[in-house]
Amino acid sequence: QSALTQPASVSGSPGQSITISCTGTSSDVGGYNYVSWYQQYPDKAPKLLIYEVTNRPSGVSDRFSGSKSGNTASLTISGLQAEDEADYYCSSYTTTNIGVFGTGTKVTV
């Protein structure tokens, strides 16, 4: 149950696009299309952004998009805004039936 690997930090200017990677193994990210992404502000609960790799819940901005290639999933934030400054976590189902989160990425705008 090792955590999925994310970059510790990613930064960008307003209006730019950034991509956060999430690398696992064939036992988690690569083996299932059950990758989800969460946004977390300081001292707040995480909020769902993306599920099943590419799906956005209603109410989530279409500036957020997800993809996957092999054992690596990615979250792209387009048209970066000040309010996007937060921590981001990926998560995946695993063969052990218990899920695993990524190490987390701090986005700075």
Place this chain on the structure above:
Amino acid sequence: EVQLVESGGGLVKPGGSLRLSCAASGFTFNSYTMTWVRQAPGKGLEWVSSISSSTNYIYYADSVKGRFTITRDNAKKSLYLQMNSLRAEDTAVYYCARLKYDTRHFDYWGQGTLVTVSS
């Protein structure tokens, strides 16, 4: 409106016990798998334990197996986490989260309750 409200956190000495509760409302509680997720201060999220809607399936992270017990009371729409033999490394905010089992994602989270293990 879906609401998840955790309670029961606090300060406990190493080796001690604590029971967390999560009160659910706004949805059909007995239809969902529920999960505890924790976050140590300044650290990332960690999946702790999950329990299926009818309690047929229960899973634990290796880090808590044998020490923590997850249960639920569908009549009371409540989720519990009994934590025994607590260690300093169990210090964290504990979140209750609703798991969409068909797509393996958490669509609703509680606000969290802080557990501090310290002498």
